[in-house]
Amino acid sequence: MITIDNVTMKFDLGIEGTNYLKENLINLLKGKKKKAEYFYALKNVTFKVETGEVVGIIGRNGAGKSTLLKIVSGVMKPTKGKVSVDGAISPMIELGAGFDMELTARENIYLNGAVLGYSKSFIEDKFEEIVEFSELREFLDVPVKNFSSGMIAKLAFSIATIVNPEILIVDEILSVGDIKFQEKSKNKMLEMIKGGTTVLFVSHSMEQIEDLCTKVVWLEHGEIVKMGDTKKICKEFIKTMMEEN
Amino acid sequence: MIKGIVANFKKYSFLMGQMISRDFKVKYKRSVLGIVWSLLYPVLMMMVMAFVFSNMFKTRVQGVNYLVYLMTGLVMFNYFSEATNTAMTSVISNYSLIKKVYLPKYIFPLTKCLFVGINFLLTLVPLIVIILITGDASEGTKCYINIYYLLIPYAFICMLLFTIGMSMILSCIAVFFRDILYIYGIITTIWTYFTPIFYDISILPEKLRVIFPLNPLYQFITFVRTIILESKLPSISNFIMCGVYGVMFFLIGACIFRAKQDKFIYYL
Numbered sequence: 001m002i003t004i005d006n007v008t009m010k011f012d013l014g015i016e017g018t019n020y021l022k023e024n025l026i027n028l029l030k031g032k033k034k035k036a037e038y039f040y041a042l043k044n045v046t047f048k049v050e051t052g053e054v055v056g057i058i059g060r061n062g063a064g065k066s067t068l069l070k071i072v073s074g075v076m077k078p079t080k081g082k083v084s085v086d087g088a089i090s091p092m093i094e095l096g097a098g099f100d101m102e103l104t105a106r107e108n109i110y111l112n113g114a115v116l117g118y119s120k121s122f123i124e125d126k127f128e129e130i131v132e133f134s135e136l137r138e139f140l141d142v143p144v145k146n147f148s149s150g151m152i153a154k155l156a157f158s159i160a161t162i163v164n165p166e167i168l169i170v171d172e173i174l175s176v177g178d179i180k181f182q183e184k185s186k187n188k189m190l191e192m193i194k195g196g197t198t199v200l201f202v203s204h205s206m207e208q209i210e211d212l213c214t215k216v217v218w219l220e221h222g223e224i225v226k227m228g229d230t231k232k233i234c235k236e237f238i239k240t241m242m243e244e245n
Numbered sequence: 246m247i248k249g250i251v252a253n254f255k256k257y258s259f260l261m262g263q264m265i266s267r268d269f270k271v272k273y274k275r276s277v278l279g280i281v282w283s284l285l286y287p288v289l290m291m292m293v294m295a296f297v298f299s300n301m302f303k304t305r306v307q308g309v310n311y312l313v314y315l316m317t318g319l320v321m322f323n324y325f326s327e328a329t330n331t332a333m334t335s336v337i338s339n340y341s342l343i344k345k346v347y348l349p350k351y352i353f354p355l356t357k358c359l360f361v362g363i364n365f366l367l368t369l370v371p372l373i374v375i376i377l378i379t380g381d382a383s384e385g386t387k388c389y390i391n392i393y394y395l396l397i398p399y400a401f402i403c404m405l406l407f408t409i410g411m412s413m414i415l416s417c418i419a420v421f422f423r424d425i426l427y428i429y430g431i432i433t434t435i436w437t438y439f440t441p442i443f444y445d446i447s448i449l450p451e452k453l454r455v456i457f458p459l460n461p462l463y464q465f466i467t468f469v470r471t472i473i474l475e476s477k478l479p480s481i482s483n484f485i486m487c488g489v490y491g492v493m494f495f496l497i498g499a500c501i502f503r504a505k506q507d508k509f510i511y512y513l
Contacts, residue, residue, distance in 0.1 A: 011511070012511065073346070073347055074347035075343075075344065075345065075346065075347050075510065076510055077507045091346060091347075093345065093346075094345045097341065097342050097345035097346045098342045098346070100267055100271065102270070102271045102274055103267060103270060103271070107267070107270065110263055111263045111264070111267055114259050114260035114262075114263040114264075115260060115342065115346060115348070116346065117256075117260075119259060120259050
């Protein structure tokens with residue numbers, strides 16, 4: 001279960017660049033005060049994801065969807081409000097975090113697995129399965145820097161999706177690699193989402209949202225516009241977007 | 246709270262092990278001699294230093310084996326300087342990881358300190374060999390392996406705690422104030438000269454001498470040198486100061502790091 005309680009995320013736009021002593025000195029001499037510029041990525045967002053629910057988050061670019069996922073997965077702490085998560089999270093936000101290009105595929109399976117919070121025995125158990133899925137058996141002892149980007153994506157995908165997570169966080173259904181692997185990876189993710197786990201799902205594909213979600217949250221400028229029945233909200237969302245064009 | 250910290254540490258110990266072994270693999274991957282460099286490098290460096298100081302500058306330290314004197318100081322100071330310098334950039338250089346997945350951030354400086362620590366333990370091998378070879382070189386400067394060696398790990402642990410503390414402070418500062426990368430380079434150089442590595446403090450003027458005990462590294466090195474060179478028990482005050490500096494800096498570092506770690510992500 002995920003509880004998001006009155007979460008506000010405020011970014012200080014002044015951070016970039018004002019670190020410099022020179023700039024601060026000049027501003028001081030000119031008598032200029034540092035202007036506080038803030039951007040609210042999320043404003044008082046509150047909702048719950050019950051166990052077994054698949055909740056979709058929709059909204060245009062910059063609405064705060066990814067920020068929300070990052071807060072839920074613990075990468076960022078909200079400025080205000082609270083997020084509590086009951087269960088082990090598998091964030092499928094960006095793949096291949098912590099890959100070391102100098103190391104071989106075999107070594108990276110262990111390293112990346114550890115980064116994702118897998119235990120040693122779990123990786124050893126699932127090693128064969130990961131290798132099988134990635135279709136990279138012949139290249140197991142080749143440093144990853146010699147891989148093509150498609151091969152790296154395939155390896156990363158195979159490591160990330162080996163778990164049966166209690167809570168799954170998905171930022172777009174990923175389909176990586178060649179046509180065959182794209183189909184395979186898409187199916188694997190759909191399988192994970194449908195597998196009865198709790199899912200928080202961001203997508204721009206209304207088709208996928210309607211197909212998979214039991215509930216939808218519509219975000220706009222960091223605020224919840226509407227939330228509830230999937231079909232109804234998707235329809236309204238599409239209508240609003242079309243009218244703007 | 247302590248229970249929570251231990252559980253957290255346990256949970257991430259596999260990851261830390263993986264990161265340390267990654268550092269090892271990457272460090273030696275492309276070199277022909279590989280891990281042998283860990284042993285060879287300090288020996289060669291020491292030979293250069295020994296030649297410069299004992300033959301060119303004719304430096305001597307009264308009543309002790311100068312080669313062993315020099316090497317003990319060098320090996321310990323190098324650990325501190327290498328560990329803090331690599332740990333300082335550890336948070337910045339792992340920005341992509343920090344932005345993507347949740348990990349306790351202390352593991353970055355900590356794994357660097359431990360990785361350099363393992364290298365440090367390897368450099369003790371040539372040190373012991375030198376002690377065995379040159380131990381009874383001349384009358385009056387004998388050094389040999391004695392019972393007090395059992396106390397040496399104490400000084401190493403204190404030095405490790407001190408180094409971890411400093412690393413946490415530095416890696417934290419580096420996130421908000423990149424200039425520290427250059428400033429610390431200069432600080433390390435000053436620190437090298439204010440630590441009696443190749444000289445003994447008895448050659449310094451009285452006024453200057455009193456500030457040396459304030460240098461934690463002086464305390465750790467003196468502790469080890471008393472045992473290795475004089476085969477004596479270190480003084481009580483030396484014993485206490487090692488512990489105080491180790492624990493104090495560790496706690497200060499941990500507090501600063503803890504207070505600031507949630508802000509890292511906005512500055513990376």
